[in-house]
Amino acid sequence: MSGLRATTPRWLAPGLGALIAALFVASLLVGPAGLGLTETARALLLGQGEAAVLVMREIRLPRALLAVLVGAALGMAGAAMQGYLRNPLAEPGLIGVSGAAALGAVVSLQTGLAAAHALALPGAALAGALGAVALILALAGPRGGSLTLILAGIAVSALAGALTALVLNLSPNPFAATEIVFWTMGSLADRSFTHVWLAAPLIGLGCALMLSLGRGLDALTLGEDAAAALGVEMTRLRLGLILGVALAVGAATAVAGAIGFVGLVVPHLLRRIVGARPAPLLWASAMGGAVLVLAADIAVRLILPQSDLKLGVVMALIGAPIFLHLIYRMRGEMR
Amino acid sequence: MxxxxxxxxxxxxxxxxxxxxxxxxxxxxxxxxxxxxxxxxxxxxxxxxxxxxxxxxxxxxxxxxxxxxxxxxxxxxxxxxxxxxxxxxxxxxxxxxxxxxxxxxxxxxxxxxxxxxxxxxxxxxxxxxxxxxxxxxxxxxxxxxxxxxxxxxxxxxxxxxxxxxxLAALRREAAERPLALMHHANNYSSGDASLAHEILLAAGWDNAAVAAGLAGGPVAMELLVMLTPDLVVSSRRFPGASRAEEVLDHPAMAALRDRSRRAALSDAEWICGTPHVLNAVARLAGLHEAPQ
Structure with a gap:
């Protein structure tokens, strides 16, 4: 079995790690405050410079950390869903999981639940994501074709988006309705450590759960019967996948809005490098997702420094052509 | 936008x-x-x-x-x-x-x-x-x-x-004007062509954003923090939640407010150009003597 496949190259993990580190530092250095290199380092590491410390430790550091967390969550969730469905089009943003999570988050914010209890916001987003993953899996199933998957995804996305817009339009807050863009496109602007602490444990838990599915997903590439013969429990695998994806995507969306295409682009780029095996693709996509979101978040600050360009805009510019390319290649199956 | x-x-x-x-x-x-x-x-x-x-x-x-x-x-x-x-x-x-x-x-x-x-x-x-x-x-x-x-x-x-x-009775012509920062939802800060700016000046404050050469409108939070004002004036919250108003609670802005004096102005006091803006002038003028 392994003789047919290339093994994961040794340089992949350190290479992606180095990229993450470099982009993380770059993310800390980019910003309109115009701080110099030494000033930045002194404020961040030594706590010198009153205003600069606030800028570095309370504004830029949580933003960079969230980019890593959100990217890892979305990248790995994409790889996990694609591994389970054996379909490269399965992506949390495209099939409505992120949209449903955003709906959960918006409902908890507008009903006041989020203000009443700290865990209500990620909890509600998780519930939304959970519902969407379960629904998609029930509709498309492991044997479902691409057409079913995409159609189910369109329906779930449209419904979640419409309900999100409805809830925001009904809000007594005059600013709420203008925030439909944030919840559908995502942004890391002006997030704080509150959001980091809110998302980090749930994303960690979700990613750990998905990583534990690696062996099962690898076996599944041989078909369900072969996987069962190898001792993989399909019900357990499915449950772990639903929970893991919902935890990671729910927590990421609760703090950053629905960012699409990360889970599509990253596994697509890394699949050949890891020899098309789902297990290493999981961690590689998590690292690749962190790289992509960090880079995109730097890009939005460089392109339009003052106006909070949404991350989803950059992601769609990168992701949509890849999506079209995948559809083009799968035309035969789609008909 | x-x-x-x-x-x-x-x-x-x-x-x-x-x-x-x-x-x-x-x-x-x-x-x-x-x-x-x-x-x-x-x-x-x-x-x-x-x-x-x-x-x-x-x-x-x-x-x-x-x-x-x-x-x-x-x-x-x-x-x-x-x-x-x-x-x-x-x-x-x-x-x-x-x-x-x-x-x-x-x-x-x-x-x-x-x-x-x-x-x-x-x-x-x-x-x-x-x-x-x-x-x-x-x-x-x-x-x-x-x-x-x-x-x-x-x-x-x-x-x-x-x-x-x-207005003449309230107006303060201070030789030294401390800096006041207007911080509203979406990190909006008032520029010099605004009623809020004139209210600040009449109350004896200087508009920190204008003094630093920033135009009015949404300003990056980093830039607002770097102004280190003596007073932070924020608007009151509307009911319901919004991400636009979440910036008012951001730890960086909270730290800035802790270091300075703070005031919450209701939109009702300064949104319209009526003689009621004098209430806002009186309240902001009164903050000069207020303990930190």
């Missing part, structure tokens, strides 16, 4: 939806003033559909002359004259309900929905539009214009004179 937010905050957060519509449709041409001179009898049934004209009209109209004010006039988050406004019929700036009131004059804002205004004009109703006040000069001009439109120039002159006297 930037221009939208700038104008939106200048008028009122609460009217932002109508405003966005007005801007999107490219409306808002100011109609020439209709002066009620000797040959023009003053209007008998006046309806106001804009928060700011509501308040100016309530201050100047004669007994029974003003029939209806907008629903925002009874919203305590936006209006400084809620109690007075309850005495009038409330409208929602819809052409049909305004027509039913049979007005001979409608008072509107420059950014009121242009479709509503077009429709009212086609129905043969006079509509006068007022531009939002971006300073005390606009405030004086609009008082004068409202007096002319309502046929009550003497009352307008008296109101203006009282405003000047009260």
């Amino acid at each position: 930037l221009a939208w937010q700038a104008v939106s905050r200048a008028v009122s957060g609460a009217v932002s939806k109508a405003l966005a519509l007005g801007l999107a449709l490219g409306g808002g041409v100011c109609a020439p003033a209709i002066s009620a001179g000797a040959d023009n009898p003053p209007p008998q049934r006046v309806v106001s559909i804009n928060l700011c004209t509501d308040q100016l009209a309530m201050l100047l109209a004669g007994q029974g002359q003003l029939v209806s004010v907008s629903h925002l006039a009874v919203d305590p988050m936006a209006s400084a004259m809620v109690a007075e406004a309850r005495a009038y019929q409330i409208n929602h700036a819809q052409a049909e309900e305004i027509f039913r009131l049979a007005p001979d004059l409608v008072l509107a804002g420059q950014w009121s929905n242009p479709h509503t205004i077009d429709l009212l004009r086609r129905l043969g109703i006079d509509v006068v539009q007022f531009a939002p006040e971006t300073g005390f000069d606009d405030l004086r001009a609009n008082i004068f214009r409202m007096g002319a439109v309502l046929g009550r120039p003497a009352e307008a002159e008296a109101l203006r004179a009282r405003f000047e006297a009260d």
